[in-house]
């Protein structure tokens with residue numbers, strides 16, 4: 756029996772790739788949690804990514820957004836900038852205070 760060598764899968768402490776050099780990182784709060792948001796200038800992107808917002812590819816050298824839930828790099832996705840901004844506005848469950856009883 757050989758000892759199992761499963762390297763611990765820890766995203767904690769792992770730095771995102773340094774390749775995305777020219778970028779600006781921000782923290783945004785969304786319904787799903789706290790996002791780290793990077794605005795990629797485009798010049799450092801070397802391959803096309805699929806945007807989860809519209810299911811289209813983001814061509815190389817296009818300024819776009821990389822966002823992931825804080826400390827969960829598995830959620831990291833590349834978004835078109837307008838798709839990311841639209842995501843925030845698209846809130847299916849808007850609370851309508853109009854119909855709420857007011858006392």
Ligand SMILES: [Zn+2]
Pocket residue numbers: 806807808809810811834835838
């Ligand atoms: Zn998109």
